[in-house]
Amino acid sequence: MQTSTSSEITLDVNGEEHALSVDHRTTLLDALRERLDLTGSKKGCDHGQCGACTVLVDGRRTVACLQFAVAAEGREITTVEGLAPEGGALHPVQQAFLDLDGYQCGYCTPGQICSAVAVIEEHAAGWPSAATDDVRPESGASSLTPEEIRERMSGNLCRCGAYVSIVEAVARAADERAADERGAAASTEEAAV
Amino acid sequence: MTTTPTGTESATARRAVGTAHPRVEGYEKVTGTARYAGEIPFVDLAHGALVLSTVAHGRIVSVDEAGALRMPGVLAVLHHGNAPRIETEYVGFLGAPDPTTAVFQHDRVPTRGWPVALVVAETPEQAAEAAASLEVTYREEPHDTAFRPDHPDAYYPGSTIVGPPVSERGDQSAALAASAFVVDELYETAEMHHSAMEPHAATARWNGGRLEIVDSNQGTVWVASELAKLFSLDLSAIRVRSEHVGGGFGSKGCRAHQVAAVMATTQLRRPVRVVMTRRQTFSLAGHRAPTAQRVRLGADAGGRLLALDHESLNQTATGYEWVEPAALPARTMYNAQAHRTAHRLVRLNVPSPTAMRAPGEAPGSFALESAMDELAERCGIDPVELRVRNDTQVAPGSGKPFTARRLVGCLREGARRFGWEQRTPRSGSTREGRWLIGTGVACASFSARAMPTTAAITAHPDGTYTVHVNAADIGTGARTALTLVAADELGTDTAHVRVRLGDSDLGPAGIAGGSTGTRSWAWAVNLAARELRERLALGADIPPQGITVRSDTTEAVKALGHHERHSFGAQFAEVAVDPDTGEVRVRRMLGVFAAGQIVNPLTARNQLVGGMTWGISMALHEEAVRDARTGGHYSPDLAGYHVAANADVPRVEAYWIDDPDPEDPVGIKGIGEIGTVGAAAAVTNAVWHATGVRQRSLPVRPDRVLAGGAGPTGA
Incomplete structure (x- = not known):
């Protein structure tokens, strides 16, 4: 049985669905970096002060360090890795x-x-x-x-x-x-x- | 191979050096695929979180290790009671090791933010929670963290990393008495923090009997050799890698996180990553010490200096001596028959200061160039003209001639481009709506040195080349610059050259510091490339493993001797000051530099402009403020400690004049720091011109502008 401090979620990142079990304290930034190996989004302060973790959530820029991963379920997340097709022309x-x-x-x-x-x-x-x-x-x-x-x-x-x-x-x-x-x-x- | 300075002659025409080239790792950086230290995956990785002291002075009474170990996922708690003893009695690259780095060796706490424990857990969240909950009790002792110009404990240090703390020639009081104009003022600069965007991160593991560290640093052999000494290991038993580095600015050497990670991986026998939080960098990663500088100038009626006395006081830690060499610029910039420079220290319960982009030169040039501006005002001489009149071809500190000093050229070219001749000399004379407008100038210098470096270049059968040089590209563009240098000397296209760097196994090399990096590495690359090309010219077939040629510049660098080799520059700024709110806005900035051969104009311009941006930030924003009661900073983070944001930075232009160094095979002098030098003074001199009030304490906060009154309108 699932403990009360973690949840099974699905994150839509760069057009791909990722199912993962996360500690409720996990930020969207840590989920991207530590769990999905999408390390393009950077951790400069972890306080929403520097902008290095900026990603697009439903097209709007968001500091991923101030959002819990569980709160990003159902949102369309675009990171720097998703701006241009792999091996294709840059954005x-x-x-x-x-x-x-x-x-x-x-x-x-x-x-x-x-x-x-x-x-x-x-x-x-x-x-x-x-x-x-x-x-x-x-x-x-x-x-x-x-x-x-x-x-x-x-x-x-x-x-x-x-x-x-x-x-x-x-x-x-x-x-x-x-x-x-x-x-x-x-x-x-x-x-x- | 033997290496001797051979001047700038080159068998091939330069094609790449001097032409704009986008960064060779640019694709990786803009796509997010460039991996920084904390982003390299490891199987079975454990995460360490440092615990820092919450008192400013005292002793640790207890650490509740057992309580932390009961928490989910916690694997180990390291502290002074159980950590291995390490060697701290050695002399390293910067002298005695910073005791902050030699973690968990005793129960003494000399400063708030001192590392007292490392909690290691399975996940970062578990480590952070257990670190935050770890109960550490202290017996507090009285502390003093208040830096002030008249501190009674100030003393003259025995020596500094840049030579004797005091230089003195001539009779100051006689020269001052003979002077028609005198300036005698106190200038203060704030405690500043490097604040590289990437916080320090290291992963350590034992692999086949060798200690491997994946790190973010300014020199892998530097870090490896410090770790070797601390842990009493052979240097060859340690490998440090550091491929992409998210900024350094002097803060990324050997620090507590690497040492703690090594201790933890040694105990747990699995890879351990330790990443500093942004807040932790404010006490673990060094800082630029605040300074109080008294500058006395005496000049004849024509503005020529007769007396110059620059004395600087800076804070240092109780257990670590760091001299911020702020009086050094005076030993280069301006001569006088009575010439004195001096450095004093005061030990406080503060974290260890260290080198930060243009150490000494940045705060020192603020004081000296402010004083020169005040002298110009008192003499009634244009500030550019006053500096031209005091130009010298002999270094005041050593009495030796400069290898080249194109300062006047920079001033003239800068004045022309900036439109200086349209300036009204009187302060407070220009108004645009609510804004008071002013312009200012200041000069810059930075020493051009080189460090011994080895390199190897392999020619492959397919016509490509691999350059192996243990450089550190911390954002300087070194990787690209070395590609251009190698391509030219090999007589090939840049697309055929790969540069491998950031790995201590590549061999000894200079660090990314003191503006010496690209010069030192390029020298070794140039020599290896030259010999390889000669070898290939014989027409031998290239075997599958390629042909490799090695170089070592140790002897050549030694043969350089102690010449007065410096870069110079002139900085110009225009500001607008709101006399009602005290807000200062920099409206434009322009710098002209004589700084050796510019290898890659695209990245060089960016780097010089970046340095000037640091000057704006130093002049107007950066100030780490300590609470005297707790001894800690107020808001040690990127909101409480403001570094210039995009909207703070206007049009900033950097230009250069021809100044190749004849003794360097590529002509390089180094440009990492000179952009910062003098930049703050140009801004504050412009604030005076706008308002008629001198701002002698940095940063020029709105309250300081308001307290000064805004000259003509505030009176």
């Missing part, structure tokens, strides 16, 4: 970090990248930040300026001090996404004509 955010040297030691990098993926989506969806001058819904999406990126990425510490390159990498990935969207919109229009 544009990953590629931008690589090309523009958006890191040094690399330990905060998976969290930065997961965060950036969500930042670009949040911004595209019109979510304002503390750096947004005009937050009225009717004013539409502002451009993702360096100030916007710095503010939105400030939950992810980088002790090496690679912020300048990180901002450049996020900006490039956001520009690429915007260009893709314009391209898609143009071809939809063409198709409609």
Whole structure:
């Protein structure tokens, strides 16, 4: 019989279901790292202060160290390992970090990248930040300026001090996404004509 | 092979060195597949959690080992009552070993956060629970953790790792009396913590009669040799690996976690992993000692220095002497007929300080470059011009000429790029809305040294090469830089070169420290590559096992002698100060450096900018505050101890001027630390320019800005 201090759960991580028995105290981060051998998500503080463990839970960025594994059941979890198909092309955010040297030691990098993926989506969806001058819904999406990126990425510490390159990498990935969207919109229009 | 300095001549044209190259391990880092020390799987792994003292001074009376052993999954409790005795009377790389590292040897507790036990359990959760519940009782004794400039117990140490603590030449009082302008001020810097993103982690196990450690460190042979001495083992009986390292900054040498893991694996005969919690790093991983520095400058009417006296006091632990060599920059930067530098210490019940990115240079340059700015103000001379007037081609400390000193070039180029000539000299003269705007400048220097290193390169029959060098890539880009250096000297493409590093079995090598890493390793790689290419030029067939050539730079490094070889730089900053809230925002920063041959501009720029970012962080944010009553920190974590976040860092630009070192085969000087030097002073000098008030204590917190009043508006 199962003890009262552990549970059988199923975690949906990077599109794969994982059945495991976890101590109720196990964080989502420890479940990923210690149980599923997904060590891409990093443990920088275990207090939700550094952002190195950032993953996407149902598409929203979450610090995995502040969430119990049992509470993540039924959620769609994406870690840095799930952003690009294995052996396939990198996610544009990953590629931008690589090309523009958006890191040094690399330990905060998976969290930065997961965060950036969500930042670009949040911004595209019109979510304002503390750096947004005009937050009225009717004013539409502002451009993702360096100030916007710095503010939105400030939950992810980088002790090496690679912020300048990180901002450049996020900006490039956001520009690429915007260009893709314009391209898609143009071809939809063409198709409609 | 014999190795002698052969200058920069190279048989092949450089193609890779000097061109931007993404990190060779970049794919692994952006996909999360690069495994750091705590992420290498081991069968039958047990988890150790350290227990730290909750009193700041006293003796351990009892440890409830039995209570902990009754808890689920607990395998062992190690403490001073049952741990093996280890050897602590030796002289290691940094002198006598830090007693914090030699865990569980006695019942004395010299500081809060001192390691008193290790609990080992089957799972991390069980170990953490048992460690948190372990009952340790203490007999408390009075403690003193309050660092202050006038501490009565301050003393002059016998020696420092960088030479004599005091240097003195000329008559200070006579020179000051003859001076038209005098600055005499006290500058203070805060206790700072390395805070590498990856907390220290080590897994230890015995394997076939050898002790194996998978670790995160700045030099595997360094750690292996310390462990060999502590445990009285032959160096060859220990293998330390450290492939990916999540930052070091001086904190990742031999520490309590490795020693505790070795003790535990020896007792349990299974692999044991010990990972420091973030909070534990604040007392176990060293720190930059707070300093109180008095700088006295005397100058003639033209601003030329007649007297310079830089005296620094820093805290150290009761059982460990660490001199933060903050007066060192004065021995390099500025000359005067009366020239004095001095270091004093005060022993407190605090954890052991250690080297932290630009030790001495970072806090020392804050004081010296602030004082120079104050002198410029008093003399009515532009701060760039004052520094140019006081340029010297002879090192004040040694009297020897510099191998190269392109400081004025950095200042001129920086001033041009920054737009310095548009600056209004008067402080408090520029306002944009609620913000007061100011700009500041400061200079930087850092010594360029090399450490003996061995390397081996194998040419394979398929035309590829494997470089074996026991380097440590702690985020510096060393792996990539060494790939470029090897490719050029081998006359091949970088894609044909693999670099293996971070393994003590690869042989002796310099550490990633003192900005010497890439220079030291590249030297050995260059020499091996050169000889291998000559060997291959004979046209022999390459056998299946390849052809391997080894190098050793020990003699060549020794032959360098004690030259005054330094990098130099000039830092510029623009700040905005809100006089109502006291908030300081850095708006832009620009540095120009003369720092040897730049191997990889992509990673070099990042590293220099990272150093400058540390300067912003030091100037405005970083301060570990101690509670005098408990002797512990307030909130020792990444919320309570703020390091610069993305929104704190504006546009930061780094440039360099041509400055290859003629005595290094690749021309390298090292760039790991100089970006940090002078950066804080550039920011605080800009704060003065914005507000008209000098900020002589770091960090420049809002309350300090408000307490100072904001010059023209606050008056």
